[in-house]
Amino acid sequence: MTPRVTLLAGGVGGAKLAEGLAAVCSPERLSIIGNVADDQEFHGLWVSPDIDTLTYSLANLIDRRQGWGLADESHRVLAGLERLGCDTWMSLGDRDMATHIFRTQLRHQGVRPSAIAQRIAESLGVDIDLLLPTDDPLQTTVKTEQGWLAFQEYFVRERCRPEVLEVRFEGAATARPTSEALAAIETAEVLLIAPSNPVVSIAPILAVPGIRRAIETSRATRVAVSPLIGGRTVKGPADRMLTAMGYPCSNLGVAESYAGLLDGLVIDASDRDDRTALEAEGVTVLTTDTLMTDAEEKARLAGETLAFAGALRREEVEA
Ligand code: GDP
Numbered sequence: 242m243t244p245r246v247t248l249l250a251g252g253v254g255g256a257k258l259a260e261g262l263a264a265v266c267s268p269e270r271l272s273i274i275g276n277v278a279d280d281q282e283f284h285g286l287w288v289s290p291d292i293d294t295l296t297y298s299l300a301n302l303i304d305r306r307q308g309w310g311l312a313d314e315s316h317r318v319l320a321g322l323e324r325l326g327c328d329t330w331m332s333l334g335d336r337d338m339a340t341h342i343f344r345t346q347l348r349h350q351g352v353r354p355s356a357i358a359q360r361i362a363e364s365l366g367v368d369i370d371l372l373l374p375t376d377d378p379l380q381t382t383v384k385t386e387q388g389w390l391a392f393q394e395y396f397v398r399e400r401c402r403p404e405v406l407e408v409r410f411e412g413a414a415t416a417r418p419t420s421e422a423l424a425a426i427e428t429a430e431v432l433l434i435a436p437s438n439p440v441v442s443i444a445p446i447l448a449v450p451g452i453r454r455a456i457e458t459s460r461a462t463r464v465a466v467s468p469l470i471g472g473r474t475v476k477g478p479a480d481r482m483l484t485a486m487g488y489p490c491s492n493l494g495v496a497e498s499y500a501g502l503l504d505g506l507v508i509d510a511s512d513r514d515d516r517t518a519l520e521a522e523g524v525t526v527l528t529t530d531t532l533m534t535d536a537e538e539k540a541r542l543a544g545e546t547l548a549f550a551g552a553l554r555r556e557e558v559e560a
């Protein structure tokens with residue numbers, strides 16, 4: 242029987258490992274806690290990019306070429322909004338818009354955001370628990386030379402070009418964790434952190450009061466998969482952001498950003514030279530190919546990561 246696995250995940254990198262795990266775990270033994278701090282309102286609709294990326298990927302509806310959004314999309318609504326003078330830098334497809342309309346409608350009815358996320362996932366055929374860390378407002382804002390920007394303004398409108406000076410998670414001080422997320426952490430035998438952006442995808446989940454503590458005190462074996470390959474991100478600003486936050490831009494920086502939360506780290510074979518320094522910090526390392534470009538590679542990396550966690554667990558039991 243596969244162990245009970247809980248994955249902390251952001252968007253594109255997170256969804257790749259989520260799909261791999263879905264291929265090798267029984268669905269009732271896998272839970273995913275997604276990031277909601279990228280959420281933002283557009284055209285009166287509540288958009289939740291990382292949760293949608295996870296949902297669409299697991300439902301096999303994702304646009305495989307870009308890694309986000311629905312496959313086979315059109316953008317007629319967006320063109321209409323543009324004609325009306327709206328800002329349309331956030332590319333929202335017509336079919337994708339249905340998700341945002343539905344989510345917004347239920348939010349107005351007072352349905353809990355987590356219940357909405359689960360309902361959307363179920364409706365699209367996802368049989369895995371997709372959990373939110375909190376139902377309360379939590380929003381990443383990024384300080385740049387242009388001042389403070391909402392995360393999507395920095396990420397999509399400015400294409401991550403401005404230098405990041407500071408990152409804040411608005412609402413984190415008062416956000417309450419969902420009971421489902423806490424339970425998924427407490428009952429996990431293996432707790433995984435996806436190869437997601439540590440600074441803006443995983444850190445906001447950890448910033449929800451109670452979540453970090455639950456991971457620290459969990460009896461699960463805790464393993465992260467690094468988002469760096471050859472010391473760089475596959476895509477996106479995680480490497481530059483690690484530097485901006487004062488961490489080394491390497492797997493050591495990834496491990497440092499997860500200090501106190503990791504038993505093991507999976508790194509790419511191209512970064513094998515990082516192993517000695519990581520092990521000196523008390524992090525056991527698995528070196529393998531971590532680039533996931535197809536379903537087979539996702540399942541293989543998920544399988545190897547679980548086997549690595551299993552071996553760490555046995556070592557612990559024997560020690
Ligand atoms: P976002 O919310 O869409 O930005 O996605 P995440 O935060 O979940 O993931 C972004 C990170 O995924 C980037 O830092 C990438 O380097 C990493 N990433 C993307 N694809 C892969 C992959 O195939 N393997 C590994 N190891 N990392 C990946």
Ligand code: CA
Nearest residue numbers: 251252279291
């Ligand atoms: Ca994201």
